[in-house]
Amino acid sequence: VLGSPRFENEIALRTGLAGVATGLAWTPVGGDILFIEASRVPGKGRLTLTGQLGEVMRESAQAALTLVKARATGLGIDPELFETSDIHIHVPAGATPKDGPSAGTAIFAALASLLLDRRLRSDTAMTGEISLRGLVLPVGGIREKVVAAAGAGITQVLLPERNRPDLEDIPETARRQLGFVWLKTVDDVLAHALEPRPETHPVVVG
Amino acid sequence: VLGSPRFENEIALRTGLAGVATGLAWTPVGGDILFIEASRVPGKGRLTLTGQLGEVMRESAQAALTLVKARATGLGIDPELFETSDIHIHVPAGATPKDGPSAGTAIFAALASLLLDRRLRSDTAMTGEISLRGLVLPVGGIREKVVAAAGAGITQVLLPERNRPDLEDIPETARRQLGFVWLKTVDDVLAHALEPRPETHPVVVG
Amino acid sequence: VLGSPRFENEIALRTGLAGVATGLAWTPVGGDILFIEASRVPGKGRLTLTGQLGEVMRESAQAALTLVKARATGLGIDPELFETSDIHIHVPAGATPKDGPSAGTAIFAALASLLLDRRLRSDTAMTGEISLRGLVLPVGGIREKVVAAAGAGITQVLLPERNRPDLEDIPETARRQLGFVWLKTVDDVLAHALEPRPETHPVVVG
Amino acid sequence: VLGSPRFENEIALRTGLAGVATGLAWTPVGGDILFIEASRVPGKGRLTLTGQLGEVMRESAQAALTLVKARATGLGIDPELFETSDIHIHVPAGATPKDGPSAGTAIFAALASLLLDRRLRSDTAMTGEISLRGLVLPVGGIREKVVAAAGAGITQVLLPERNRPDLEDIPETARRQLGFVWLKTVDDVLAHALEPRPETHPVVVG
Amino acid sequence: VLGSPRFENEIALRTGLAGVATGLAWTPVGGDILFIEASRVPGKGRLTLTGQLGEVMRESAQAALTLVKARATGLGIDPELFETSDIHIHVPAGATPKDGPSAGTAIFAALASLLLDRRLRSDTAMTGEISLRGLVLPVGGIREKVVAAAGAGITQVLLPERNRPDLEDIPETARRQLGFVWLKTVDDVLAHALEPRPETHPVVVG
Amino acid sequence: VLGSPRFENEIALRTGLAGVATGLAWTPVGGDILFIEASRVPGKGRLTLTGQLGEVMRESAQAALTLVKARATGLGIDPELFETSDIHIHVPAGATPKDGPSAGTAIFAALASLLLDRRLRSDTAMTGEISLRGLVLPVGGIREKVVAAAGAGITQVLLPERNRPDLEDIPETARRQLGFVWLKTVDDVLAHALEPRPETHPVVVG
Numbered sequence A, B, C, D, E, F: 001v002l003g004s005p006r007f008e009n010e011i012a013l014r015t016g017l018a019g020v021a022t023g024l025a026w027t028p029v030g031g032d033i034l035f036i037e038a039s040r041v042p043g044k045g046r047l048t049l050t051g052q053l054g055e056v057m058r059e060s061a062q063a064a065l066t067l068v069k070a071r072a073t074g075l076g077i078d079p080e081l082f083e084t085s086d087i088h089i090h091v092p093a094g095a096t097p098k099d100g101p102s103a104g105t106a107i108f109a110a111l112a113s114l115l116l117d118r119r120l121r122s123d124t125a126m127t128g129e130i131s132l133r134g135l136v137l138p139v140g141g142i143r144e145k146v147v148a149a150a151g152a153g154i155t156q157v158l159l160p161e162r163n164r165p166d167l168e169d170i171p172e173t174a175r176r177q178l179g180f181v182w183l184k185t186v187d188d189v190l191a192h193a194l195e196p197r198p199e200t201h202p203v204v205v206g
């Protein structure tokens, strides 16, 4: 399956760097978690997509990048970064074909995390299509995805507001373990998925 | 179906930013509304098209962009914008294949709205092929599209003048709810689809 | 069929701007007229072709552009224009596949009209393959094309000199309505298809 | 068939400009003559190939261009031309697929003629593959090609030296009409195919 | 099979230059060793991949390059190198199709070796997928690969930590011959695969 | 077959310029010799490959070029040449598809000969795959290739060291005619295939 971690503490390992988001996938044999890895190297503004991503998922990554670029100033990202960097998005496992629009929120989160240099929470997974203007659109497979998240030790899931009716299909055990955030916009994603900044203690000069 | 909103107030939400037009689509199971989203980021004049758009629809987007560029000065758009921006057009839902020339007027409207930074009316939907010189050409599926517009709470539809004979096929209920604008050129689109500018109250210095 | 106008006065409407030529097409159900639309926007010398044009027709457009470029000075076109413009050729209806070399004269005429900023006559339609050095080569379907031109209200048709033997196949009614120009070179096309320049009245200063 | 002229004086018309060579083609229904048209416009060194040329013929054109470039100085061609021009090679009839390496000598001759601005003889046709270093290699279909040349009024044919054994297959009538030049290198092509330069009469100042 | 050496001392020959890593491959007829060759020439930052590499393996090479670029400073590689070089990765035998993600660690090692200009150990072979952020992910075929390594005279194999459970499947004879290194990150690869730097003897000036 | 010369003295003709190597090919109907032609024209570092070369052979040419670039200084080639030239490799006969990695040594030899401006020996033919770091790897069809070389008047063949066991399959007649050089690296190729430099007689000034 899609790069499923064998040990729960692996999620912390996988998301230990800024630029890695935990997504949720639907597969014919059940839900799974997957990691969206984004990396930035000096370059000329190119976008590289690897991990056997299908056409819809590639378009989703392009939309996520446009969204981050269009909101750069608001997010606190230096717009110059995009001209002087190449961005690479990879989704292990490398040999497993993946497709669909539902990783949009996770790709957006990975890119924002990378460019803000702020890690994403390792207890949090997400699914949701994004619109080009930043709305979160509903996706399928909510039940299977949420069950997989719970099984992998996740404690917070970010789901599209418009999938709220799917809550009733989620088994009680998973609902007890998990906190649910219902997403209207990609701003909601960052509000709940980025690790809190370390507190800055004011220095008092006496 | 094509990104159909589940709630009527969603159209306002979807079109709340400049650069989003409400189009009308024909599908084998009836008409539908769809949102054309255009976004602009710093760049070098590239055009990105996503949303599983077929070849005819991609060509239609290219024609709409040429049309906006050729009329930039007349529309009040700074021609420099095109050289220093990348433009991205996306049509949710990301996984749904879409094709055909009939979104031409909506793509033109989305681009003009984006570049004028003026929102489009959320009560208005449109269909129509465009010629490269700005004429609006007739399209099929008028009946289904108009019924879908009415069902989604739209109150004004913009249709090609040359589709006027199709008016008689539209059910009475839809005709009562809707105002019809018959389009000869893309200028007619903007005249009826752009939100009015906020009035500027003259400041009187006494 | 190929963007057939429903009303005769539509040809005037369609060709009301410089850059639009009226061509003649053969289809399995008879001849038709079609409009070649050319547009120019600030750019870097790119050529965009839309309207579901097949490979032969795309090559024909490339040849027409080379021909206009090679003759720019002779035609009175500023050669700098090609470096600082992108040119877009579109042939409505956008969803109808089109192919074949016989639109060569019309594409040449549309490009020359665009770059000279002189309109083409709305009473004139044309067919003919072009060679890269400016000769007009014979094409098929003359009878069907000429009948369609007559039916659309055209009064002058431009045909390849080497198709003159096909004249005898044209019905008497069409022959009475139409003037025929037999083309040897693309210079003959412009001589008969461009609208006359408005007369300049000499200003006499007394 | 391949752009066959209907009248013998057409060859003079077709080759009336520098940059047009008369080639010989083999088709399933017999030989034919075809015209290789080369044109040069201000540009950046691009090569455009049109006329429904197959992969082998396209490679042949690339080899011919490399050959002309590599010999530019020797031929008297300004090497700067290649950087500041785009070259377009077209082979009418535009809708007829063509392929094979045997037009190599004719493509070379068209390019050299174009860049030297010297016309090729209208009484001369040629066939022969070229090597990248300028040798002429043998081709098939000599009998059919030569008969077609004779039928079109050609009086001199240029054939690969290594096809000399095919001479015996050529009918007596064609052999009486034609002069044969047997080619070892592309220099032999130019020696026999370029029109003689006009004599320059010395001006005697008394 | 995949470029299998016929003599054991060939591995030393093949890896005698910086930039060549010894990988392990699974084939339907058993494991095999293969050489990943990386070369750098003056250029503009292009990546060339040859050796009939499938899509997954090509993506794996792109990820390895991003990883080396992102860690350049930490590894002691001048980041300027990437802009002024073209990098070529080739995997003999040239005619044998290869695919899969498991050469990730070996491609990373070859690139780091090349750019550090430090040779890789000729007694060491490796297998393992890489994540874009530098983790080593598990792969299949461990038993066959390790048996092949032993048969080729390798004495140290680098395997993903997460493949440790596969150790029990490896035959006793191979386990006796080989040292095993279990990889968590690509740093572990370099720590065990790079040849030790030659000792620098301090120069004592008396 | 693959451009087989009809006369033995043709090899001297074909290889009479620097940049042409004599390779050996295996075909279903026996071995054959083929000529690798390399040419250099002013340009920007592009590589053009023609002669209906398959994917493996194209990759082989890319590896040969990287190898020449990486060794330029050692070979005495000005590295600036690569930036200011386009290189074209062609393998007649233009219509014959060719593939496989075994022309690697001959492509390397042609490129080195071209860039050193030193001819290759016309009595010498070669086969052998190359690694990206300059090793010569074994190939198939040695018996057929060597017999063809002998039949074409070749007197020296360069074969991969690792094909030495195939010597016993070569017929006695061919072995008597031919000298065999067994190649370990591409340096061995140049040592035996380049024509000796003309002796420079010291000029004694008395």
Ligand SMILES: [Ca+2]
Pocket (backbone or CB within 6 Å): A052, E055
């Ligand atoms: Ca794929």
Ligand SMILES: [Ca+2]
Pocket (backbone or CB within 6 Å): A026, A100, A101, A102, A103, A139, A140
């Ligand atoms: Ca999905």
Ligand SMILES: [Ca+2]
Pocket (backbone or CB within 6 Å): A055, B052
């Ligand atoms: Ca698609």
Ligand SMILES: [Ca+2]
Pocket (backbone or CB within 6 Å): B026, B100, B101, B102, B103, B139, B140
């Ligand atoms: Ca439609």
Ligand SMILES: [Ca+2]
Pocket (backbone or CB within 6 Å): B055, C052
């Ligand atoms: Ca198409």
Ligand SMILES: [Ca+2]
Pocket (backbone or CB within 6 Å): C026, C100, C101, C102, C139, C140
């Ligand atoms: Ca036609």
Ligand SMILES: [Ca+2]
Pocket (backbone or CB within 6 Å): C055, D052
């Ligand atoms: Ca074709």
Ligand SMILES: [Ca+2]
Pocket (backbone or CB within 6 Å): D026, D100, D101, D102, D139, D140
């Ligand atoms: Ca041929």
Ligand SMILES: [Ca+2]
Pocket (backbone or CB within 6 Å): E052, F055
């Ligand atoms: Ca392949």
Ligand SMILES: [Ca+2]
Pocket (backbone or CB within 6 Å): E026, E100, E101, E102, E139, E140
């Ligand atoms: Ca594997």
Ligand SMILES: [Ca+2]
Pocket (backbone or CB within 6 Å): D055, F052
């Ligand atoms: Ca091919």
Ligand SMILES: [Ca+2]
Pocket (backbone or CB within 6 Å): F026, F100, F101, F102, F139, F140
């Ligand atoms: Ca071979």
